[in-house]
Amino acid sequence: MEGISLEELQLAARNHGMPLEALRYPVTPIGLHYLLIHYDVPAVDPEAWRLTVRGERELVLSLDDLRARPAAEVTVTMECAGNGRARLDPRPVSQPWLLEAVGTARWRGTPLRPLLEEAGVRSGAVEVLCTGLDRGVEGGEPEQAFRRSVPLDEALRDETLLAYEMNGEPLPPQHGFPLRLVVPGWYGMTNVKWLERIELVDTPFAGYQNAWSYRLRQAEDEEGVPLNRMQPRSLLAPPGVPEFMTRERMVAAGEVLLEGRAWSGLAPVESVEVSTDGGETWSTAELESDGEPWAWRGWSYRWDAQPGEHVLCCRARDAAGNEQPREPAWNLGGYANNAVQTVPATVT
């Protein structure tokens, strides 16, 4: 790997992943869930804050207004579209994620659909454009708010929420206080934080975050394909204990319960396989019962660990037949690299 630059390090120091031992929690504790903040966490006065929803009419809602509406809660696994970027070669220059840009939270809020219907969904509407309060400069464009659009059918799903709570508490500042969008199954960038405005639009949004960023393409002059739902991925909680600097694992010989979690935004996870020989041979892991449709599934595998060097791997396949590849497919933005995790372990 070519050395990480100061600019990449600056991003890595502020945006953090989920330490992989936190895979033990079905719901990730606040502070362990991954974070990607494009610009700065904005300061928001919840008393003065209002959400504008614009359809055929314009609604203006306070946080109390939103809390007084019907509430719903959904447990969602959310992953950054750039997770795995730093494993690509050549490495696209942006937030240098390895594997940890994921987390699962209980998001509570009010469903978006009834609000859009109250505002009036014009027959020509194709997308819902969400604007956050976070502002910055990016990609050579002038100062912009973080803005992303969602296709109308995704915005109208029953489980698409405007969330004001995370894990039973008011949204922390870094997760979008006072309000964020949650579109279960999609990569993180669509779950716009610090919402200030939601509008139905008749033409696809052509702003930076949709038209330029978050697209799969090989070269800058390609239009590419927009990212949407999370590709399948499985991660294992590294067993034994780590060496501080290398994070390599030291494991005591004998029966070791390997545990991890797997998810896909495209379809339910159908199987997880484990390899303890670097991917030469694979065995089927046991899957936990599937209670939360938009959250990861736990899995486990009993490994008879014999002394020596081993490379642990896991791979998920979903019900639509999507499976993790051994090697990543390179793309310009370094997105959606769901190649199989490998964990070297020394058994003694």
Place this chain on the structure above:
Amino acid sequence: MEGISLEELQLAARNHGMPLEALRYPVTPIGLHYLLIHYDVPAVDPEAWRLTVRGERELVLSLDDLRARPAAEVTVTMECAGNGRARLDPRPVSQPWLLEAVGTARWRGTPLRPLLEEAGVRSGAVEVLCTGLDRGVEGGEPEQAFRRSVPLDEALRDETLLAYEMNGEPLPPQHGFPLRLVVPGWYGMTNVKWLERIELVDTPFAGYQNAWSYRLRQAEDEEGVPLNRMQPRSLLAPPGVPEFMTRERMVAAGEVLLEGRAWSGLAPVESVEVSTDGGETWSTAELESDGEPWAWRGWSYRWDAQPGEHVLCCRARDAAGNEQPREPAWNLGGYANNAVQTVPATVT
């Protein structure tokens, strides 16, 4: 800067700093406070967990026992001893902190001193040795628990706590659940997390984290000087908006209120100065009233921002005469680099 290695990046992806805009909060929200986890966050069953305190006698306490004891709360600014490491040249290889390894929390718990007195402080005791539940391999030594000792006089200070709450909530797993030591004014490594054992010892602890790590020295064969209290530092919340990748600031011309916070573990902060020309000239910032003796002090400075390129800096001096240097003093472990922060800003 020479490129950051994969191993350094692995640490940066799991251990995170406080994004500097979070300097706006006098108490850092959970999830924005810096974290350094040497090994893994351990899994702890709070029902089964016990703390052993060994002096002339041995006490064994449950979490309920500790909560039933007299409680105290102290607001503490805590900084990693390695903060600033990645700005040193050559760069010591470890967690590559830039500037963000800091945070302030309200820690609530029970004072350590009465517990030590109940266990019996032998006349020959010189240190209190704290052992955490986190285990790993480090510095070529065999598997170890994270263990650090504190000088007896520091352990007996009124404000030294065994903390079970952070910001009014049970300790999050990543901050030491169910119990951690808090020694106000000291660098983070002394505030041992996931405590399992506390013992009075008659000879200075010669284990890895005291005798080898966390010492100021120029070469491996030097004994060096152990780190203890935080050197003075001031940080400013970068004004305006950032460019995503460079984090350089774009600021609108006119009056800009520069704000930040300053701390020192050695003595109260006495002054903060601000420069808007890269340190050529300095002006005095206004300090907030000093309510919490172990927490940072807020400061502000009204800047008449004129169009052009500027470099913003701030520096703190404490009542003992310690002042931040312009250039860092190199040392082998990359500790205690409290050189002045510089923030490039383009005013338009």
